[in-house]
């Protein structure tokens with residue numbers, strides 16, 4: 225699943241290629257992916273792209289007609305870029321392609337979604353705030369105004385686990401399961417620590433880890449073509465997705481906790497004083 229750094233990489237890539245390009249084709253093949261009906265998607269045809277930007281994990285392409293194409297790739301969605309868009313006809317229901325956008329230099333992209341659980345979302349709007357998921361976003365951690373005091377304010381009084389706080393888009397925008405694992409590892413903090421209980425020194429550490437992890441990941445993603453972004457993300461991970469491997473900081477074995485449809489990874493020595501966190505799946509079976 226792409227998170228803020230990969231989405232920023234996509235936005236940089238698209239911005240560099242699409243600003244000034246006219247949209248010649250806008251077709252939805254997975255109708256369930258299109259969440260808006262007014263303006264219609266065809267109204268994008270003929271419009272010229274003026275900017276590409278990011279809101280949390282949403283991509284926003286603005287045009288000179290005031291109509292914008294906004295999308296969220298969700299868990300299994302991706303963007304496939306073409307210097308020359310294939311002429312093949314997309315048959316709805318027979319392809320992972322959900323949306324195809326073409327431009328006046330014959331370039332274009334498809335939004336694709338693998339798997340059966342469809343959650344890729346496309347919006348055609350006049351204002352990004354019309355998208356509920358954007359309207360409720362918390363502050364962006366890479367915004368220059370997001371300082372230590374901002375983070376301390378977001379944590380204060382929240383008696384919930386820090387892992388969940390970091391992933392909650394309405395509290396902080398753009399962080400998902402992978403980067404929250406990485407940030408907590410860099411901060412040497414248990415994913416189960418309660419946000420409200422962090423002392424000043426822990427908030428310092430968390431703020432430094434959050435800024436450094438995301439800045440590093442954005443710079444690794446920037447300038448990469450979409451096809452390389454997933455590998456770049458995987459390569460940058462120190463604990464996430466690395467169960468059973470050695471922690472690059474201390475050499476202890478990276479452990480997982482499994483949930484219904486995902487898992488988190490952590491290093492016991494770095495993060496929990498050597499304690500193993502209960503595997504939720506296992507403890508449920510033992511009840």
Ligand SMILES: [Zn+2]
Nearest residue numbers: 471474491494
């Ligand atoms: Zn470690």
